[in-house]
Ligand SMILES: Nc1ncnc2c1ncn2[C@@H]1O[C@H](COP(=O)(O)OP(=O)(O)OP(=O)(O)O)[C@@H](O)[C@H]1O
């Protein structure tokens with residue numbers, strides 16, 4: 001029986017367990033994500049940091065099931081509201097993607113259609129899921145842009161993406177991400193392409209939206225934009241480390257280290273703690289590392 005001192009924790013919104021996403025290449029499997037586990041609770045912000053190539057984006061795309069060949073989820077589970085996204089059929093994942101889980105990428109130009117006005121793209125994102133349609137969707141598009149800090153939103157909504165600066169485009173992407181009121185937003189380096197001042201504004205905006213709308217946020221590489229030595233410490237509720245350094249073992253095979261990272265709340269010190277053990281594995285692909293993130 002739980003006591004008052006041990007309250008029953010609500011089920012996590014997202015439970016990633018032992019996720020393995022490999023690139024099945026002609027020259028052998030590349031274990032881009034190899035045993036990743038972490039939880040995201042409703043309404044919280046989880047920051048994931050790790051070196052380039054450690055599998056952060058592949059992990060995010062696995063959750064959204066936006067993997068290109070030859071990447072394949074070869075093991076583990078991605079439980080979201082009781083469903084395993086790793087094994088959901090195409091129709092099932094389409095209903096989740098964009099509506100219940102939205103994603104914002106590093107470069108908005110790759111996500112925005114250059115020949116369509118902002119209004120049309122925002123409205124289509126909403127009508128595709130039948131959440132908001134017609135004039136209500138248009139009104140919501142303008143409201144969302146205003147909320148994202150776009151000046152003169154009612155005229156700006158008629159612009160084309162190229163008429164917007166990089167920071168403005170990222171605000172549009174955030175508007176699109178939040179447009180269907182998802183329970184979870186995954187932001188993959190949403191500010192990397194922006195200058196430092198705009199980076200801070202976008203991260204503030206994201207934090208405000210998380211607070212005001214209660215949307216859980218997984219923010220990848222939040223640390224790059226953090227102003228202090230503690231990556232992202234003031235921007236996320238919990239943080240998780242996404243990789244260990246890669247190096248080749250003496251036997252010529254990739255040496256594989258698994259990090260077990262306990263994500264700490266930002267009030268507690270240290271920010272996160274890492275313990276790791278080594279083992280060798282035969283890999284013909286580049287040295288890629290498993291991520292094990294625990295709460
Ligand atoms: N098409 C591919 N074929 C084989 N391996 C690939 C392919 N695409 C990516 N990888 C491997 O997957 C690994 C993880 O890539 P990923 O993009 O997730 O890294 P990341 O942590 O997001 O890095 P960054 O911080 O630079 O965005 C890379 O190390 C790379 O070797």
Ligand SMILES: [Mg+2]
Nearest residue numbers: 056057058188
């Ligand atoms: Mg990446």
